Amino acid sequence: MKIVYCISAMFKSGGIERVIANKVNYLVNHGYEACIITTDQAGRPDFFPIDERVERVDLGLNYDQFDELSPWKRYWKTYQLRSQHKARLEAELKRLHADITVSVWRQEASFLPDLKDGSRKILELHSAKATAELMHPAGSKLRRFIGRLRVAQQERVAARYDRFVILTHEEKTLWKGFSNLSVIPNALPFSPQKRADVSAKHLIAVGRMEYQKNFPELLQIWSRVAPDFPEWQLHLYGSGWMLDGLKRQAKELGIASQVSFEGAVSDMETAYASSSVYLMTSHYEGLPMVLLEAQSVGLPAVSYMCPSGPRDIITDGKDGFLVPHYDRETFAERLRTLMRDEELRRHMGQAAEVASHRYDLDIIMPKWLSLFNELVKYLSYEDCIRSKQHMVRRWTDPRADK
Numbered sequence: 001m002k003i004v005y006c007i008s009a010m011f012k013s014g015g016i017e018r019v020i021a022n023k024v025n026y027l028v029n030h031g032y033e034a035c036i037i038t039t040d041q042a043g044r045p046d047f048f049p050i051d052e053r054v055e056r057v058d059l060g061l062n063y064d065q066f067d068e069l070s071p072w073k074r075y076w077k078t079y080q081l082r083s084q085h086k087a088r089l090e091a092e093l094k095r096l097h098a099d100i101t102v103s104v105w106r107q108e109a110s111f112l113p114d115l116k117d118g119s120r121k122i123l124e125l126h127s128a129k130a131t132a133e134l135m136h137p138a139g140s141k142l143r144r145f146i147g148r149l150r151v152a153q154q155e156r157v158a159a160r161y162d163r164f165v166i167l168t169h170e171e172k173t174l175w176k177g178f179s180n181l182s183v184i185p186n187a188l189p190f191s192p193q194k195r196a197d198v199s200a201k202h203l204i205a206v207g208r209m210e211y212q213k214n215f216p217e218l219l220q221i222w223s224r225v226a227p228d229f230p231e232w233q234l235h236l237y238g239s240g241w242m243l244d245g246l247k248r249q250a251k252e253l254g255i256a257s258q259v260s261f262e263g264a265v266s267d268m269e270t271a272y273a274s275s276s277v278y279l280m281t282s283h284y285e286g287l288p289m290v291l292l293e294a295q296s297v298g299l300p301a302v303s304y305m306c307p308s309g310p311r312d313i314i315t316d317g318k319d320g321f322l323v324p325h326y327d328r329e330t331f332a333e334r335l336r337t338l339m340r341d342e343e344l345r346r347h348m349g350q351a352a353e354v355a356s357h358r359y360d361l362d363i364i365m366p367k368w369l370s371l372f373n374e375l376v377k378y379l380s381y382e383d384c385i386r387s388k389q390h391m392v393r394r395w396t397d398p399r400a401d402k
Contacts (some may be wrong), residue, residue, distance in 0.1 A: 001376060003031035003097040004119070006089070006108050010036060011044035013239075013264045015289040016104055016126050016184065016206065018189045021048040026365050028053040034367045035096055037089065039107060040064045047266065051318040053098070059088045063107055070151035078107065086111050093117035099376050113160040120173060120375040123161040124185075127286040128307040129154065129174045141310070145242050162375055167287035185312070186287050187364035188296050188356060194273035195353070196298045200231040200344040203335075204299075206268065206290040207282070209240030216242075216249060217281040217328070224332045229339055234279075237262045238270060245291040272297040276345055278320075281331070285309040295356035300348035319352035345371065 005020050024034040028051050035055040040062050050056075061081055066074045089108055093101060098119040103109045104126060113121050129151060158164040158178065165182045165268040166172060172183055203222075207213035215236065222234050236246070236259065243261065250256045265271060272278070280292035280303035294301055295313065301320035304327075315321040321334040338345050352360040355364070 001099045001372060002035065002096060003027060003100045003102065003372060004037055004093065004096060005102045005104070006036045006106060006112070007104055008106050008297075009038050009042075009044065010048070010050065011039040011041065013047045013266075015186075017243050018048050018276065018289065019126070019186050020104070021046070022187060022189050022361065023365070023368070024054045025049075025051045027363060030365075030369075032369075035098070037092060039085065046266045057092050057289055059092070061085055061088070061107075081189070082107070082111070086115070090115040090117055094118060100372050105379045111131060113162075120162045121235055122163045122371075122375075123158055124165045124169065125154075125158070125286065128284045128309075129171060137201045137295075142373045162323055163371060165371075168308050170308045170311050171286075184367045184371070185359060185364060186289060186292070187361040188292050189289065190269060190293075190296075191360075192269055192297045194269055194271075194297055196273045196275060196349060198252060198276040198298070198300070198349050199342060200274055200276050201229070202233045202275040203232065203277050203279055203339075204237070204271060204294070205234070205279045205281075206271075206293075207243040208238050209236075209246060211242070212283055212285075213238070214281045214283045215246055217326070218279060219249050219255065219259070221245065221281065221332050222259070222318050223255050224328070225339070226255045226258045232339060233258055233260055235262055235271070237265060237268065241263045268293060269297060272299055274343075275299060277302060277335065279335070280304060280306075280310065282313065287312065292356060292359050295352040298349035298353040298360075300338060300352055302331060302338065303354040304331065313355075315351075319348050321354050326376050364378065365389070 007020060007025065009018065010017050020036065024036060027034040035057065037057045037059065039059050041058040042062060054073065061084065063078060063081065063314060066077045069077065085107060093115060093191045094117045098117060100122060101112065102122045103112050104124045109123060142281060150234050163182055164178060164180045165184050166175065167185050169183055172181065175181055205218055209215060226232065247261060250259045272294050278291065278299045278301040280288065280291060280301065282288070282304065284306050285308060291301055291303065291310065291313045301314055303314060303320065303322060304325050305311055306325055310322060314322050322333045323334055357399040
């Protein structure tokens with residue numbers, strides 16, 4: 001069976017890129033064929049290691065060349081590339097004889113079900129349903145209105161796929177009436193070899209320095225706590241357009257000496273293991289991989305209850321603390337509680353490490369294999385002819401011997 005993943009590029013250090021790298025590596029190690037089709041790779045090296053047996057195709061469309069344009073110009077230029085994208089992708093899927101084609105909701109998401117290549121189509125949502133609305137500040141009413149329109153468009157797109165996969169049961173309550181819906185969380189990206197002893201006076205937060213992660217909020221909270229704990233340091237890992245502004249904010253708040261900006265690194269296991277508490281103040285998430293990673297090395301976490309993911313991962317008071325969204329004072333108090341009590345950190349960290357095994361690769365990936373086999377098993381005769389693989393399907397057509 002051949003599974004094809006569509007994504008813009010694999011040179012980025014984001015959570016989706018890490019998830020896809022782990023999935024395709026798992027697939028080729030378990031006897032499946034896997035391919036990644038990108039639009040914007042442009043010869044740049046992958047950030048995460050990918051097995052050489054994974055086939056690679058770049059369509060050379062380079063949507064990212066429009067990133068600096070105004071929203072309306074970017075939309076128009078992107079629209080102009082759409083027909084070219086559709087034609088190139090369909091031709092590649094036919095050449096590859098794909099059985100399953102997976103979109104992670106990039107440019108191809110709106111037209112992938114229209115392609116007549118014979119493969120079954122899966123759509124993965126790696127963010128909250130409300131992301132399109134929440135991704136803009138509350139004061140931007142026009143953009144929020146556009147966001148609500150995008151949510152409605154998401155619903156129309158998702159309904160057209162053979163299977164629509166979301167990450168959390170919390171999110172499932174928002175997609176009522178979708179008969180093609182499945183819940184499969186992301187798997188842990190690594191099997192940790194290290195454990196945090198939670199004695200270090202280090203706090204950690206990880207993510208792109210962009211609006212979604214809400215790091216300005218975290219710095220505001222830290223400015224309330226840091227004066228009482230002068231020996232503690234907050235380490236921020238990641239890069240992005242907000243980085244310079246965050247550095248300025250730390251200086252203005254008088255906490256620059258207690259904040260360290262570490263950039264994006266590939267060895268996050270060591271970074272987690274040398275810390276004592278994980279912090280998350282995001283506006284929204286999908287299923288935050290950073291929380292899973294932190295749990296897996298035995299870190300307790302303090303997190304806002306943003307949509308969605310933290311509620312599925314953290315059991316409040318057992319392996320971390322969940323805080324009502326944007327409640328800075330409660331967040332600061334929960335953080336103080338953990339910073340004062342190493343034994344509590346150790347106890348919660350142990351519980352977090354145990355809880356993380358729910359997301360082990362060998363637990364999650366069989367769910368995907370079951371889904372793939374279910375979809376391929378029910379391919380129609382006509383679909384099998386189009387994909388030129390009808391001789392290897394798990395059915396017998398009565399016309400075959402005539």
